[in-house]
Amino acid sequence: MPALPPLRRDLDFMPSPVEEQPGLLIRDSFRFSDSVLIIPPALVPCLAFFDGQKTGLDLREALVRATGDFRVGDIEDQLVTALTTAGFLEDETFDKMREARLREFAESDVREPAHAGSGYPDEPAELAEVMGHWLGEAGETVSGLRAIAVPHVSPMGGFEAYRSAYGLLGDEYKDKTFVVLGTSHYGQPERFGLTRKSYLTPWGPARTDPGLVQELTAKAGMAVETEDYCHAVEHSIEFQVVYLQSIFGPDIKILPILCGPYAHSIYEGGMPEDNEGVRRFLGTLGEIGAREGDRLFWVLGIDMAHRGRRYQEDFDAIADEGLMRTIGVRDRERIARAAAGDTQGFWDLVRENHDDLNWCGSSPMYTFLKAMPGLTGQLERYQQWNIDPASVVSFAGMTFR
Numbered sequence: 001m002p003a004l005p006p007l008r009r010d011l012d013f014m015p016s017p018v019e020e021q022p023g024l025l026i027r028d029s030f031r032f033s034d035s036v037l038i039i040p041p042a043l044v045p046c047l048a049f050f051d052g053q054k055t056g057l058d059l060r061e062a063l064v065r066a067t068g069d070f071r072v073g074d075i076e077d078q079l080v081t082a083l084t085t086a087g088f089l090e091d092e093t094f095d096k097m098r099e100a101r102l103r104e105f106a107e108s109d110v111r112e113p114a115h116a117g118s119g120y121p122d123e124p125a126e127l128a129e130v131m132g133h134w135l136g137e138a139g140e141t142v143s144g145l146r147a148i149a150v151p152h153v154s155p156m157g158g159f160e161a162y163r164s165a166y167g168l169l170g171d172e173y174k175d176k177t178f179v180v181l182g183t184s185h186y187g188q189p190e191r192f193g194l195t196r197k198s199y200l201t202p203w204g205p206a207r208t209d210p211g212l213v214q215e216l217t218a219k220a221g222m223a224v225e226t227e228d229y230c231h232a233v234e235h236s237i238e239f240q241v242v243y244l245q246s247i248f249g250p251d252i253k254i255l256p257i258l259c260g261p262y263a264h265s266i267y268e269g270g271m272p273e274d275n276e277g278v279r280r281f282l283g284t285l286g287e288i289g290a291r292e293g294d295r296l297f298w299v300l301g302i303d304m305a306h307r308g309r310r311y312q313e314d315f316d317a318i319a320d321e322g323l324m325r326t327i328g329v330r331d332r333e334r335i336a337r338a339a340a341g342d343t344q345g346f347w348d349l350v351r352e353n354h355d356d357l358n359w360c361g362s363s364p365m366y367t368f369l370k371a372m373p374g375l376t377g378q379l380e381r382y383q384q385w386n387i388d389p390a391s392v393v394s395f396a397g398m399t400f401r
Contacts, residue, residue, distance in 0.1 A: 001055040001056060001057050002055065003053050003054060003055055004049060004050050004051075004056060004059065004080070004089075005050065005084075006051055006090045007047055007050040007051070007083070007088060008028075008089065008094065010028075010029060010186065011028060011029065011088060012025075012026070012027045012029045013025070013026055015309075015388075016038045017388075022041055023040045023041050023043075024038070024039045024044045024047075025037070025038050025039075026038075026039065026088060028086075028087065028088070029185070029186060030101075030233055031101070031114065032094070032098045033086055033087035033088070033094075033097055035087065035088070037082055037083070037088070039079075042066060042067075043075075043079060045062070045066070046059060046066075046079060049062060050083065050089060052090070056076065059076055059080075060073070063076060101229075105229050105232045106227060109198075110197050110198050110199075110200040110205055111195060111198065111200060111231055111232065112200055112232070113199075113201050113202065114233050114234070114238060115239070116202055119154055119235055119238075119239065120155060122202055123202060127201075127202050127242070128246070131243070131246040133159075134155050134159035134162065135159075135162075135163055135167060135243075135246060135247070136163055136167065138167075139167055140168075141168055141169060141170030141172075142168040142169075145168065145169070145297075145400065145401060146297065146298060146372070147297065147298035147299070147368065147375065147400035148165040148166065148169070148397070148398065148399050148400070149299075149300040149338075149365065149368075149377075149396065149397070149398040150162050150165050150166060150240065150243070150299065150302075150395075151301070151302070151383075151397075152235060152237075152239055152240070152301040152302065152303055152395075153303050153385065153393050153395055155239060155243075157385040157387065157393075158383060158385060158395055160381060160383060161382075161395050161396055161397040163397070164397030165380055165381075165397035165399055166243050166247060168380075168399060169247055174248045174252075176253075176294070176295060177209055177212070177253040177254065177255060177292070177295060177297070178240075178244055178252060178253065178254045178255070178296075178298075178299050179254075179255045179257065179296050179297070179298045180237050180241070180255065180256045180257065180301060181257050181259055181299070181300050181301065181367055181368055182234060182257070182259065182302075182364060183259060183301065183302060183303070183360045183361050183363065183364055184236070184258035184259055184260045184261075184363075185360065186230050186233065186234070187225070187230045187259075187260035188225070189261050189262065189263035190223065190260060190261075190263070190264060190272070190275045190278050191223055191225050191260040191277075192220075192224050192257055192258065192259060192281050193224075193231055193257070193260070194213050194217060194224055194227075194228060194256075194257060194258075195208065195226070195227050196208055196210050196213050196226075196227070197227070197231070199237070199254060199256060201242050201245055203245050203250040204245075204251070206245060206250065206251075206252045206253075206254050207251070208255065209253055209254070209255050213226075215284065216285065219284040220281035220283075220284045222280065223275075223277030223278055223281040224281065228258060230258055234258060236364075237256045237258065239301065240299050240301045241256075244299070255296075257285075257367075259367050260363065262278070262363050262366065265347070265351065266350065266354055267354055269351070271347065272347070272363070272366060282370045285367065285371040286371040286372070288371075289371050298368060298372060298400070301361075302359075302361020303360050303361050303393050303395045304334075304357070304359050304360075304361060304393070304396065305327050305330075305358060305359060305392070305393070305394040306357075306359075306393055307323070307324065307357070307358065307391070308388075308391030308392050309388075309390040309391055310388055310390070311358060315390075316389070317390060319385055319386050319392050320384050324394075327384075327394065328382070328394065331357070331394050331396075333349060334346060334349045334350065334357075334359070335379050335396060335398070336379075338365055338369060338377055339376065339377030339378060339379060339398065339400075341369065341373060341374060341375055341376060341377070343366065343369040343370055343373070346365070346366065346369060347362075347366055350366070361395075372400075377399065377400045377401075378398065378400075379396060379397075380396070380397040381396060382396045383396065
């Protein structure tokens, strides 16, 4: 009997949030499939049989042991069919889904909004109303800023930290090109995702600077993924575009860059630029930053620590309580190093214990510090948020001069 197809390794797994449907929720982080499945608790162990080695007979035997009933054929068929139809197995069905989605993104003239209607409203008028609430009433703006760091967590949970930095931007920044450095949650390590496509939101397209994309591609191509499909699904840049358009109007200029993790440095030692591709990219980005000067404004879409059960830890994380107080102290140590422009000191803290804080924004922050040396940062607001009852994400608003 042939082996069952393996379960895809790039899926999202989390406890079901639906009270009347307990179990394990599975969804496709890459959005090759729009399906969402909730596997009942009794069937969750059966997912281990989809490893590319075990067969349907092995699965059937496990189901018989679990149920005490030899008539498990229907359960087996339903589970296999549900996973196959959803595109959650590494098989021909998924290959076709993936190819169609990649082709659709490549052929599109714009980067469609992936999180409108979920992360924020998809109707312009409603979006304006919600953004008005998230940004609050206009206050005193600040001149002479060169960059801000803000979260990429859901604005619903992090709007105060977003506001602490975005609320300082006035009309003097409107005509700049916004270099948006975002975490690439699904990108390859030591790689940078670029796109020439304009970022579309309910308010219209934000124009990507094709010349700067071309320069980065030409000079640092070995580390660049051009027309990176990760742009199609990422929120770390999309949320920043919505905030920028809310402040300055739809017609803004951007250079969107997705930064993959510097995994080799974190786990094997050394510095990120020990990788030749990373070194060339950071050098080219620094050349652009020096040449363009204050015609550019840098926006870092970063979150910080991720702790608790959602992140495969065996404790309930509560914002600003217990262990999270210690995490807050360690977060602030990293923030202080970044604010001082101490690139080496910042990265030494990230590498500590192989980044046990799980800072998903470490690579965009390091990229910025290397590309734009000599700036001084200031913490505007630090925050922790329970993304679910047992898991916490931390983030901050920062400004750089």
